Amino acid sequence: MSLADRLVFKSTEFPDGLxxxxxxxxxxxxxxxxxxxxxxxxxxxxxxxxxxxxKAPISASLWPPDSVVVSVFDLSARRDHTAVAVTQAxxxxxxxxxxxxxxxxxxxxxxxxxxxxxxxxxxxxxxxxNIWTLGVDYDAKGHKADYNILREYSQDGRILTTAxxxxxxxxxxxxxxxxxxxxxxxxxRAHGPNMxxxxxxxxxxxxxxxxxxVISRVKVQLPSRAGYRAPVRWWLR
Amino acid sequence: xxxxxxxxxxxxxFSLCKLDTASGACGTVDAPEEILLGASGNDLLxxxxxxxxxxxxxxxx
Numbered sequence: 001m002s003l004a005d006r007l008v009f010k011s012t013e014f015p016d017g018l019x020x021x022x023x024x025x026x027x028x029x030x031x032x033x034x035x036x037x038x039x040x041x042x043x044x045x046x047x048x049x050x051x052x053x054x055k056a057p058i059s060a061s062l063w064p065p066d067s068v069v070v071s072v073f074d075l076s077a078r079r080d081h082t083a084v085a086v087t088q089a090x091x092x093x094x095x096x097x098x099x100x101x102x103x104x105x106x107x108x109x110x111x112x113x114x115x116x117x118x119x120x121x122x123x124x125x126x127x128x129x130n131i132w133t134l135g136v137d138y139d140a141k142g143h144k145a146d147y148n149i150l151r152e153y154s155q156d157g158r159i160l161t162t163a164x165x166x167x168x169x170x171x172x173x174x175x176x177x178x179x180x181x182x183x184x185x186x187x188x189r190a191h192g193p194n195m196x197x198x199x200x201x202x203x204x205x206x207x208x209x210x211x212x213x214v215i216s217r218v219k220v221q222l223p224s225r226a227g228y229r230a231p232v233r234w235w236l237r
Numbered sequence: 238x239x240x241x242x243x244x245x246x247x248x249x250x251f252s253l254c255k256l257d258t259a260s261g262a263c264g265t266v267d268a269p270e271e272i273l274l275g276a277s278g279n280d281l282l283x284x285x286x287x288x289x290x291x292x293x294x295x296x297x298x
Contacts, residue, residue, distance in 0.1 A: 008293040008294065008295055009280075009294055009295070009296060010293070010294040011291050011292065011293050011294070012282075012291070012292050012293075012294070013290060013291055014284075014289060014290045014291060014292060015290070016289075016290050018289070018290075026274055026284075027274065027275060028274040028275030028276075028277070028282050029238075029275050029276075029277075030277075031277055033274065033292075052277070189238050190238065191238050191242070191244065191258075192238075192242060196238075196244070196258075198246065205244075205256065205258060205261065207258060216258045216259065218258065218259070218260060218261030219261045220246065220256060220261050220263050221261055221262055221263055222246065222248045222252070222254065222263055223248060223252040223254050223263065223264075223265040
């Protein structure tokens with residue numbers, strides 16, 4: 001299959017200034033585009049949810065009480081446009097809380113739970129309702145153990161499943177681009193009823209069934225670096 | 238992820254490949270200048286950071 005055989009059949013307008021250079025990398029799933037600020041130092045909107053076809057985006061401010069800095073790491077949406085964000089809040093004493101926050105379709109925070117010492121850096125949700133995350137267990141990191149883990153939570157914050165996304169005894173990992181490294185972006189996405197993570201550092205694809213069983217763990221053979229070809233949009237002409 | 242189970246990854250150089258989740262093979266689909274945002278149904282959504290007020294939909298099969 002080649003996309004070159006497929007024409008752009010539709011374009012959707014975006015509000016000016018929503019995406020582009022200098023903005024957080026957007027994510028699209030279940031008919032909504034999700035964007036967030038990397039960090040904010042006041043209770044300003046730091047999450048934007050744009051249902052495709054809507055005239056205006058929904059803005060939300062994720063700002064737990066007593067915060068002085070809030071980082072939004074990732075955001076995922078369900079088909080009903082409810083969403084879940086994984087965040088880090090820091091108070092004036094530099095204490096950190098890693099919080100998973102659920103938003104209703106209007107962008108209002110309806111629940112949250114703390115995951116310390118585990119920091120969820122990526123999140124994915126599916127229609128079943130549970131919350132899957134990919135992140136770092138800082139206790140394990142301190143003991144030089146495997147620390148990048150997949151973890152499933154119920155909506156009220158109970159740990160349901162934990163899985164290692166890479167082989168044991170792998171060499172230390174370079175950070176992903178969204179963490180200041182050069183190895184590409186880690187991803188966590190719903191894949192039908194399953195959850196799937198792509199670990200950029202190891203080019204590993206790991207997929208977990210709803211029951212928590214690892215059903216795929218493969219080394220992805222990415223294409224060699226390629227140059228640009230004609231933009232898709234040109235194929236319209 | 239597309240509704241038919243297709244998994245698309247975009248690597249450095251913008252190469253777009255379709256992943257076989259059983260083997261790890263990721264055959265090149267194309268190298269568009271646009272950035273892959275995601276999928277809806279079986280259609281892919283791409284945008285160009287130089288033209289950020291418009292995103293384009295492309296059919297895939």
